[in-house]
């Protein structure tokens with residue numbers, strides 16, 4: 001049974017990236033009628049930041065972990081379990097200060113774990129999530145298209161491409177609704193602005 005993991009990270013209920021993930025999931029469900037969707041709203045339920053206990057637990061040999069250390073890693077295990085169960089991921093991202101929302105970074109910190117999602121081999125690091133694919137659906141106030149002067153200020157796509165690749169997810173598509181500030185200012189109609197982007201989203205979800 002195909003399984004999709006949906007992550008949302010925008011804190012706003014009127015969020016554009018949330019509308020994009022919603023569109024993606026509706027299309028995905030139509031083309032995968034027997035599929036299951038696992039949903040994580042990271043803005044509503046934010047993972048905890050890593051602390052000293054977590055880091056020591058993660059770097060302790062699994063066979064030697066104390067019950068406290070196992071409990072410390074429980075959320076991390078749950079989140080990694082979702083990544084393992086799902087065949088593909090759709091990640092809604094609001095650009096905040098040229099990068100991803102803090103809650104999404106906290107999720108990444110919980111799931112990027114040596115021995116679970118990556119390993120160091122003789123020839124270098126190896127991602128352990130095999131055969132998965134991801135679609136990143138982002139919204140930004142400005143436009144950061146390839147070749148534009150602002151492109152170098154976009155740390156969303158390069159960061160997510162790097163970190164997803166590091167854990168083994170190299171099949172990643174990015175769709176960005178850039179220039180969303182025009183919707184906020186009222187100079188562009190939201191539905192008109194989103195029309196081509198949502199069409200692109202439906203095409204990749206099918």
Ligand SMILES: Cc1cc2nc3c(=O)[nH]c(=O)nc-3n(C[C@H](O)[C@H](O)[C@H](O)COP(=O)(O)O)c2cc1C
Nearest residue numbers: 010015016017094095096097098139140141142180
């Ligand atoms: C706290 C905050 C920081 C933002 N930082 C940026 C930024 O660095 N660059 C940009 O182009 N837009 C920025 N924006 C605008 C958002 O990217 C834009 O509103 C986008 O639609 C957010 O996605 P969402 O609608 O899914 O929440 C910021 C908005 C907020 C609320």
